[in-house]
Amino acid sequence: MAKNPYEILGVKKDASEADIKVAYRKLARKHHPDLNPSDKSAGEKFKEINTANALLSDKEKRAAFDRGEIDMEGQPQYRQQQQTYRDFADGPQGSRYHTNGGDFNFEDIFSAFSGGAGFNRPPAADAYYSLEVDFLDAAIGAKKRVTMPDRKTLDINIPEGIEEGQKLRLKGKGTQPNGDAYITVQIRPHPIFSRKGKDITIELPISLPESVLGAKIQVPTIHGLVKATIPKGASSGTTFRLKGKGIKSGDQYVKLKLVMPKEIDADLEEAIGKWSQTHAYNPRMDMEKAL
Amino acid sequence: MKTIEEVLDMLEARIDRQTLEDYINRQWLRPISQDEGWYFEEIDIARLHLVCHLTQDIEVNDEGMDVVLSLLDQLYKIRAHTQKLHQAITKQSPELQAEIRMMMSVEDSNK
Numbered sequence: 108m109a110k111n112p113y114e115i116l117g118v119k120k121d122a123s124e125a126d127i128k129v130a131y132r133k134l135a136r137k138h139h140p141d142l143n144p145s146d147k148s149a150g151e152k153f154k155e156i157n158t159a160n161a162l163l164s165d166k167e168k169r170a171a172f173d174r175g176e177i178d179m180e181g182q183p184q185y186r187q188q189q190q191t192y193r194d195f196a197d198g199p200q201g202s203r204y205h206t207n208g209g210d211f212n213f214e215d216i217f218s219a220f221s222g223g224a225g226f227n228r229p230p231a232a233d234a235y236y237s238l239e240v241d242f243l244d245a246a247i248g249a250k251k252r253v254t255m256p257d258r259k260t261l262d263i264n265i266p267e268g269i270e271e272g273q274k275l276r277l278k279g280k281g282t283q284p285n286g287d288a289y290i291t292v293q294i295r296p297h298p299i300f301s302r303k304g305k306d307i308t309i310e311l312p313i314s315l316p317e318s319v320l321g322a323k324i325q326v327p328t329i330h331g332l333v334k335a336t337i338p339k340g341a342s343s344g345t346t347f348r349l350k351g352k353g354i355k356s357g358d359q360y361v362k363l364k365l366v367m368p369k370e371i372d373a374d375l376e377e378a379i380g381k382w383s384q385t386h387a388y389n390p391r392m393d394m395e396k397a398l
Numbered sequence: 399m400k401t402i403e404e405v406l407d408m409l410e411a412r413i414d415r416q417t418l419e420d421y422i423n424r425q426w427l428r429p430i431s432q433d434e435g436w437y438f439e440e441i442d443i444a445r446l447h448l449v450c451h452l453t454q455d456i457e458v459n460d461e462g463m464d465v466v467l468s469l470l471d472q473l474y475k476i477r478a479h480t481q482k483l484h485q486a487i488t489k490q491s492p493e494l495q496a497e498i499r500m501m502m503s504v505e506d507s508n509k
Contacts, residue, residue, distance in 0.1 A: 205475030
């Protein structure tokens with residue numbers, strides 16, 4: 108396929124010499140192979156840009172090309188050295204010009220991988236999946252048999268306390284026998300439990316009598332129902348801790364929420380009305396002081 | 399190895415002696431110094447092509463050249479380290495390699 112130098116430089120057929128120069132410089136900066144050592148295609152592209160520029164910046168050759176007398180490849184190629192600086196700089200001699208930029212520690216080398224030399228690319232033998240697991244399975248651990256989108260069935264051992272985004276590796280379960288399966292875990296939220304690290308929190312509704320008189324009640328935890336005592340006079344927002352009822356050695360925090368009866372009937376109204384005449388109190392006292 | 403004269407012959411249209419010596423004084427090029435002369439290895443010549451391209455075609459100015467070359471030299475050093483590390487890793491057991499790959503794909507683990 109015949110290449111068109113105007114298209115390569117991205118200029119119009121009637122572009123001025125200055126336009127061509129600007130376009131060439133912009134592309135040369137972007138595609139110079141020594142400036143893009145990780146990009147293997149940069150060398151080819153750069154050659155093409157130079158060839159196009161050599162033709163268009165030469166008035167006679169450009170005219171000849173415009174007249175259709177010569178094609179782009181018919182011209183003497185840009186005389187690029189056989190090997191570019193990159194070839195040497197990446198070789199053993201390269202160390203002569205290598206420079207340290209400030210502190211260079213081992214961690215830097217590892218982080219350099221992610222942008223770089225192709226090591227990071229997973230071998231084809233590995234398989235990557237993502238899996239949504241139930242909140243409770245993630246909290247207390249579970250064994251699951253799961254069918255993946257590629258129809259492969261995997262037995263997955265979800266460890267206790269696995270966290271959102273964590274990866275599991277199943278050895279030998281890749282697309283080929285020598286590969287592994289990597290599973291990124293996502294945790295489905297739970298309607299009553301929420302989680303912060305190893306601790307679980309829940310909001311527990313209590314009734315007005317329970318609040319006033321105190322009570323022994325059953326509190327749901329990720330390990331099942333647990334007995335707990337509500338102290339007399341507990342308010343909305345009062346929080347207590349159930350030690351060891353979180354994930355692994357974590358705790359569960361229970362925040363109480365006072366729920367009034369659905370209907371305020373005459374009995375309640377009368378009782379409270381009577382009581383309040385002699386027992387007025389202002390729960391906003393601290394707040395008013397702070398203003 | 400080539401002498402400065404041979405190098406100037408090779409690049410005659412591109413660069414004159416004074417400019418080349420200027421590049422050496424600025425440490426953009428570090429040919430081997432021996433018997434009061436400069437000797438250029440392949441890498442020096444390739445680097446000279448690069449310097450010419452940057453200064454002449456792209457018109458990077460002198461201050462800019464110091465920055466560009468310093469960054470490039472750092473980049474190539476890191477690439478060399480990375481390659482060494484890569485080679486060291488490929489000599490490890492497949493298990494360990496998979497482990498390392500996994501560690502590197504896990505973001506901000508254990509935090």
